[in-house]
Amino acid sequence: MPAQRKRQAVVHALFKQLDSISRQCGEQFPLYRLPRDRQWKLSRRGSWLGGFWAALWWRRAAFTELSEDLDQAVFWSRQLGAQLDEPSLNRSFVFWYGAALGGRLAQDEPARELALRAADALARDFRPDIGGWPLGPGMGGGDNGHATLNIDALAPTLALMHLQPDAHKRDMARSHLDLCLRTLRGADGAWASHARLDEHGQFQPGPAGDWARGQAWAMLGLAEAVGLYGGEYAAPAREACAYWLSRWGEAASRGTLVARNADPCAVAIASVALLRLWQCLPGMNDWRDLACQQIAALLSSEVQQGCFVGHYYRTGTEQEQLVESACATFFLVEALMTQDQVLAVQGGIAGW
Incomplete structure (x- = not known):
């Protein structure tokens, strides 16, 4: 074909x-x-993109079934550990794609354990007062990161919090999803990419449907x-x-x-x-x-x-x-x- x-x-x-x-x-x-x-x-730590570099090697190793490709995937996935305590929800990108994917595709237990540690770290940053995770100042979030709700990492955050049967983490994930729906979902299916907390503690979303990504x-x-x-x-x-x-x-x-x-x-x-x-x-x-x-x-x-x-x-x-x-x-x-x-x-x- x-x-x-x-x-x-x-x-x-x-x-x-x-x-x-x-x-x-x-x-x-x-x-x-x-x-x-x-x-x-190049970047020593990789920012939020580093997980995708490791993920490409996990995908390639599964595709080629070559031991040298698997070695590369394992090497880059281990390097991601430096990001575990980075104050950013975008750690979900890093550890879902860069570590959990290796646990799934290659049954690599250290990669899975790294992803589980990342889920634990994210759980500690959950904000019960808002019912979800702010973006955080790390990985480019900047000074407003503590007061910003962002749509980008929704998928890997949900996936990472469901990596093991932990009801508390899964409740956090669903709460964050519902916060995004209440706050970022606009009319006719358009979505805002972010919202900011105002002085009254209410999220004010940006324009909906303007940004394709x-x-x-x-x-x-x-x-x-x-x-x-x-x-x-x-x-x-x-x-x-x-x-x-x-x-x-x-x-x-x-x-x-x-x-x-x-x-x-x-x-x-x-x-x-x-x-x-x-x-x-x-x-x-x-x-x-x-x-x-x-x-x-x-x-x-x-x-x-x-x-x-x-x-x-x-x-x-x-x-x-x-x-x-x-x-x-x-x-x-x-x-x-x-x-x-x-x-x-x-x-x-x-x-x-």
Whole structure:
């Protein structure tokens, strides 16, 4: 099947690119690479992106079944331990993707234990007064992080808190989900990416539906919620998908969604969310097909050579630029692999 072979060739190319990136890294994590540069910006601790670098190696090791790839995954996952006490909810990104994924894909017990330690650390930071977790000042959250509710890490936070049968952690996760729904969910399925506590202790959300990646993070979080809790969260999930379709779906399926507030990384994340919701909910075939169209549109000649410059990222105090990142690459790999899983269930769909 030509389309499937093309997807598999892209996955091979994206995984192969890890070798050249790794040669630049030493023991530091790659943060991002500007299109005009050959050298990656490196970080000793990895910030919130470090988990995705480890996750790519876990995925590659499962894909190739090579011991040297597994060794790389184990090495990078262990390096993440320095982030355990970082005051940021974005630790969920780091330890769900960079550690818990290794526990699942490779049955690596130290990686699973690291993820469990991260869940314990996050549980200690839960704020009963607000019923959830603020973003926190670490990993770029800044001075306002203690008073900010952010949508980005919703999916990995829910997943990390459900890693073991701990009723207290699971109650925290559901409380945080409901806080996000009350605070960040706007009209007609649009989502705000953040909200700030005012002087009266009330959250004031930012504009809803303006930022494609924020909407995509919300869709991914809702897909996780539907998978964990079932139909109770189906309605907001469907609304969020419908808003994506109306606002960005046509441009994304044509491959023209590149603007400051709408990057290709958002398309990959949204596509993963759409496909996972199709796996959980009946009647999502239109959104499954949209995800397939969006993924196909991402596969430019550059991407087919293993380079996905798809992530608007803050590269300076007042500057965001489109860069290559481990986060964007991971979600493109995840989208391609999830699409193949979905089509395998369906026995293949003509054209995909």
